[in-house]
Amino acid sequence: MAIEAFAPAKINLTLHVTGRRADGYHQLDSLVMLTDVGDRLTVERARETSLIVVGAMAAGVPADRSNLVIRAAELLGVSAKITLTKSLPAMAGIGGGSSDGAAAIRALCALYDLPLPDRETLSSLGADVPVCMEPELVRMRGIGEEIDRLDTPPDWSMLLVNPRVSVSTPRVFDEMGERDNPLMGCPFPNWQAFDGVIKWLADQRNDMQKAAVGLQPVIGLVLSELSQTNGCALARMSGSGATCFAIYKNASERDEALEMMRRLHPDWWCVATRRVGARFR
Template sequence: MTPTDGAVTEPAFAKINLTLHVTGQRADGYHLLDSMVMFTSIGDEITVRPADTLRLTIDGPFAAGLSADDDNLVLRAARSFGLNHGADITLTKRLPVASGIGGGSADAAATLRALSRLWGAPLPDLAAQVALGADVPVCMSAEVTRMAGIGDDLTHLGPAPMLDMLLVNPGVGVSTRVVFEALARKTNPPMGDAMPDPFDIDDWVVWLADQRNDLEAPARAAAPEIDQVLSRLSAQQGCQLARMSGSGATCFAIFEDADSRDNAAAALRVGHPSWWIAPTDEAPT
């Protein structure tokens, strides 16, 4: 979207790791993954406007959890172009911080897309994107994507299927570094190559249930609140699958239909008013 004042706005959709298999670790410490990723219709938002220098303002319900200093990933993304250009950047933070749904990486990717349009400049290459964060390349597109390697081996599978999902975060942050360090086994089997069509939703959900998030066990040890979230989600009528996303603490549940999802959201809000609870569906592509 480009308003009349020259601003450019890009969505930073929430990234959901439907699966996350940790298959190895390189000598430089990077972990090797095999993950099925989709994006939902909720997320943060980046708006950029012409300016003489780079400036960052953060607003939104979760703005208090972030600092607009030079090390902010949004400003690092802007500097990755290697250009002496300015921009007034606003990050509207709607997703919880350190929540396992790609907020920072999605914000960086949205910044790259927005500034490329504002400045008429080509996007930084894959290596520059990976240098910002291993999840940044997958966040450059809203397609369902199989992400392998350290996040640089991407297979796009097309638009996301129409899933009625509920995201729940118990209000605790989980350190990605701590979770990876606590992972007992770093060499686990990848996903199988034979998978059903994502748009055959019933078969796909059955297939997803046979996959894993290898980070779930160490994350649950670090934040026992995740156990309660998964237990409550699994107990809701119409829940087909409940799993943690990324390194936590946000969990997702796939429901049979929107009514079941919305009823579950209402019930959980009554019992757990401090939890972040967000009904959502697939992101537009």
């Protein structure tokens, strides 16, 4: 018997860096949603755990213990033959590795009829793994372990664009100036009211964006070009970069922008997306 699981891309709609702990970890306050583009895993029972990585983005993805998929099996104390089909770019600010780990947990628990681990246990696998288990719109705080479910994510038409450069999260933190920044603004808006949410989001930040653009100036080009597309309501970098997202009020404007970006930059990774919805399982 084989079990499949979807590993959706994670978007940090906001990412406020609010402090640094004594142990060096940074405190965050972030609004997070999962999207309907992502990787896919298949797991089967086996005497020993093995990992095969295939797909358009498989190059350079490790198949050893440095991959959270392998460590997920170790965490659960099970073994499996695992096939990971990579569609998301690596080190891209959209939680690909963490989402793969979370999907492996879900698939292996289903395969072996195990209960899902609690958030503290999941955090031991990786700080972003717990939030990648949540299909709802969530507020993530602390180093990723504090998660508040807010609502069903808005069903926006969105673009994800990565100029195929990697950004080191530790380097971005090193380049940041101020690390004690304000939390997200409250009260929160009605998440299903487009204009109100966009206005609220525009007043929030990604505190890592400036440093990431300094390290990889092409990110600034991505943001500039997305902002100028017809119907773009908001463009911002996700996570520590280099993937940027753009939100549109309707799919026709989004698809027009997608066609233009692919024509101007055929070497960039450009995909249309929306909330994860029924694909999350």
